[in-house]
Amino acid sequence: MNAIEVLALTKKFGDFTAVDGISFSVAEGEIFGFLGPNGAGKSTSAYMLTTILKPTSGTAKINGFDISHDPEKVRKSIGIVFQDQTLDSRLSAYDNLDIHGRLYDMPAPDRKKKIREVLGLVELLEWEKKLVKTFSGGMRRRLEIARGLLHTPKIIFLDEPTLGLDAHTRRHIWTYIQKLKQQGITIVLSTHYLEEADALCDRIAIIDHGKIIALDTPSNLKKMLGGQVLSLKSADNRKILELVNKKKLGANARVIADAVSFEVKNGSEAIPGIASAMEKAGIKLESIELHVPSLEDVFIQLTGKQIREEGNGQSDFKRRLVMHGH
Amino acid sequence: MDINMGKIYAVWLREVKRFTNSKSRIVGSLAMPLLFLVALGGGIGSLIPGFNYQAFILPGIIGMTLLFNSIFSGVSIIWDRELGYLKELLAAPTSRTTIVIGKALGGATTSVLQGLIILILGILFGLASPSIAGFLLAIIVMVLFSTFVVSIGIIFASVITEIETFQLLVNLLMFPLFFLSNALFPLDKMPDWLKALSNANPVSYGIDALRTLINGAGSMPFALDIAVLAVILAVALLFAGFLFNRTSI
Numbered sequence: 001m002n003a004i005e006v007l008a009l010t011k012k013f014g015d016f017t018a019v020d021g022i023s024f025s026v027a028e029g030e031i032f033g034f035l036g037p038n039g040a041g042k043s044t045s046a047y048m049l050t051t052i053l054k055p056t057s058g059t060a061k062i063n064g065f066d067i068s069h070d071p072e073k074v075r076k077s078i079g080i081v082f083q084d085q086t087l088d089s090r091l092s093a094y095d096n097l098d099i100h101g102r103l104y105d106m107p108a109p110d111r112k113k114k115i116r117e118v119l120g121l122v123e124l125l126e127w128e129k130k131l132v133k134t135f136s137g138g139m140r141r142r143l144e145i146a147r148g149l150l151h152t153p154k155i156i157f158l159d160e161p162t163l164g165l166d167a168h169t170r171r172h173i174w175t176y177i178q179k180l181k182q183q184g185i186t187i188v189l190s191t192h193y194l195e196e197a198d199a200l201c202d203r204i205a206i207i208d209h210g211k212i213i214a215l216d217t218p219s220n221l222k223k224m225l226g227g228q229v230l231s232l233k234s235a236d237n238r239k240i241l242e243l244v245n246k247k248k249l250g251a252n253a254r255v256i257a258d259a260v261s262f263e264v265k266n267g268s269e270a271i272p273g274i275a276s277a278m279e280k281a282g283i284k285l286e287s288i289e290l291h292v293p294s295l296e297d298v299f300i301q302l303t304g305k306q307i308r309e310e311g312n313g314q315s316d317f318k319r320r321l322v323m324h325g326h
Numbered sequence: 327m328d329i330n331m332g333k334i335y336a337v338w339l340r341e342v343k344r345f346t347n348s349k350s351r352i353v354g355s356l357a358m359p360l361l362f363l364v365a366l367g368g369g370i371g372s373l374i375p376g377f378n379y380q381a382f383i384l385p386g387i388i389g390m391t392l393l394f395n396s397i398f399s400g401v402s403i404i405w406d407r408e409l410g411y412l413k414e415l416l417a418a419p420t421s422r423t424t425i426v427i428g429k430a431l432g433g434a435t436t437s438v439l440q441g442l443i444i445l446i447l448g449i450l451f452g453l454a455s456p457s458i459a460g461f462l463l464a465i466i467v468m469v470l471f472s473t474f475v476v477s478i479g480i481i482f483a484s485v486i487t488e489i490e491t492f493q494l495l496v497n498l499l500m501f502p503l504f505f506l507s508n509a510l511f512p513l514d515k516m517p518d519w520l521k522a523l524s525n526a527n528p529v530s531y532g533i534d535a536l537r538t539l540i541n542g543a544g545s546m547p548f549a550l551d552i553a554v555l556a557v558i559l560a561v562a563l564l565f566a567g568f569l570f571n572r573t574s575i
């Protein structure tokens with residue numbers, strides 16, 4: 001059985017279609033990524049799958065339960081870490097977890113044991129009695145992950161779990177996510193950090209304007225672009241072009257800007273051979289550049305635009321903090 | 327209806343812990359009623375010789391404490407929505423009815439605690455001398471009245487989503503409810519128009535019941551007070567449950 005099956009899921013806000021008929025399935029134990037720019041529909045999709053928003057049309061099954069007909073069973077079997085923070089900052093870390101455990105009907109001994117366990121996982125044990133309003137952004141995020149795991153869900157939804165965190169904390173959270181995978185938990189992760197999707201996900205759905213425009217493993221997505229690209233530069237680029245074509249040093253050779261670019265299978269292995277061939281033919285190279293395709297290139301190829309690395313998705317949250325001084 | 331005691335307790339516990347964690351809120355919300363009791367009660371009282379005005383308004387000031395703290399507890403759902411915690415509540419495998427009941431009882435608990443502080447101060451200052459039974463009954467009346475007002479707050483929080491609207495609610499609803507009641511003025515001395523407004527005001531029934539229990543000076547039948555309180559509480563709670571069921575993040 002698949003952990004998640006989604007069929008033509010759609011959400012409209014008035015005339016605006018935020019999520020436009022997405023379909024996919026996620027296998028048990030998989031890390032499935034939603035990659036897309038701000039406003040792509042990642043959070044709206046997560047809200048529908050976690051039964052917080054009702055879909056306009058379409059269906060989904062989570063752990064075998066229908067999101068429209070069995071929302072309470074769905075909720076009991078999943079954990080959620082929302083994009084915006086949802087802790088009660090006037091409670092201690094322990095109390096945030098304790099109340100969560102009670103809301104999920106966990107019996108007292110089990111609840112106490114699991115609270116220590118998840119606080120240990122995210123390294124917040126010695127902070128358990130402190131009020132959350134004294135926590136840094138990274139500590140809050142870790143506490144939210146702990147809370148999402150407290151009731152031992154089979155699937156956990158992480159909506160931009162590292163948004164706005166520094167590189168160090170981000171890597172920290174990546175290790176927690178990898179630990180969860182080892183425990184067999186299915187993970188749905190949405191992000192607009194390409195690096196994050198690349199490092200963690202077994203498969204990635206690239207989502208833009210509410211539609212899934214590509215869905216594959218990170219390496220297959222990169223293969224869509226062909227191989228790696230070498231760019232060679234000299235005083236006479238025509239000679240390079242002739243030699244590359246004659247000796248079949250690479251495919252698709254053409255002059256781009258003031259260099260000759262062509263595709264090779266493995267750039268770093270090909271460079272020494274190509275350099276000596278050039279030397280033998282009496283061509284004096286000024287530079288060699290190797291470009292390995294990234295998910296960024298895949299994204300540009302598919303959407304014609306760049307995904308913004310530092311998104312403004314957190315601006316909502318920041319605005320709230322300013323408004324209420326919390 | 328799908329109601330779970332453990333989960334009601336969870337929502338209740340959150341309200342109570344939030345309250346006990348913020349000492350400044352407790353002090354702040356007691357300051358205003360005490361000021362009314364001491365300054366207004368003492369000042370106006372000196373104009374009416376032979377009538378213990380401070381003792382008269384004590385139940386009204388308790389009512390005021392309950393009224394403002396309870397409405398605040400109810401509409402705190404708006405803050406929960408703004409600050410995100412509502413998502414945590416709505417994402418839990420917990421029925422909306424359970425959340426409403428937990429929230430109403432939690433809000434009532436914290437409000438009644440403050441009402442009780444005023445009552446005890448009143449007794450210490452010799453403004454009231456209820457019997458043990460009267461004292462205990464007064465607590466029950468406070469709980470009924472307060473749960474009613476929290477439910478009204480939840481109703482508002484389910485339909486208004488802007489925090490800014492809250493100020494409007496206080497100015498256009500809560501102050502009129504308080505001043506157009508029997509909290510500060512004896513009913514038999516009121517002009518007819520004010521008497522009519524006061525009799526149509528649910529707040530008057532809660533305060534009258536307290537007045538009967540605390541210093542035996544109520545002006546309406548106690549049974550009528552309780553009946554009105556019970557009916558408006560039931561209606562408000564059902565309505566709050568109904569509207570909160572339709573609310574979204």
Ligand SMILES: Nc1ncnc2c1ncn2[C@@H]1O[C@H](COP(=O)(O)OP(=O)(O)OP(=O)(O)O)[C@@H](O)[C@H]1O
Pocket residue numbers: 013016018036037038039040041042043044045083192311312313
């Ligand atoms: N309640 C709402 N009412 C109207 N429009 C909405 C609502 N919620 C979301 N939208 C719109 O739906 C679109 C998708 O929003 P969503 O939050 O799902 O994007 P996202 O991919 O999560 O973006 P981000 O990376 O910024 O978090 C956006 O254009 C947003 O403005």
Ligand SMILES: [Mg+2]
Pocket residue numbers: 042043044083159160313
């Ligand atoms: Mg989002």
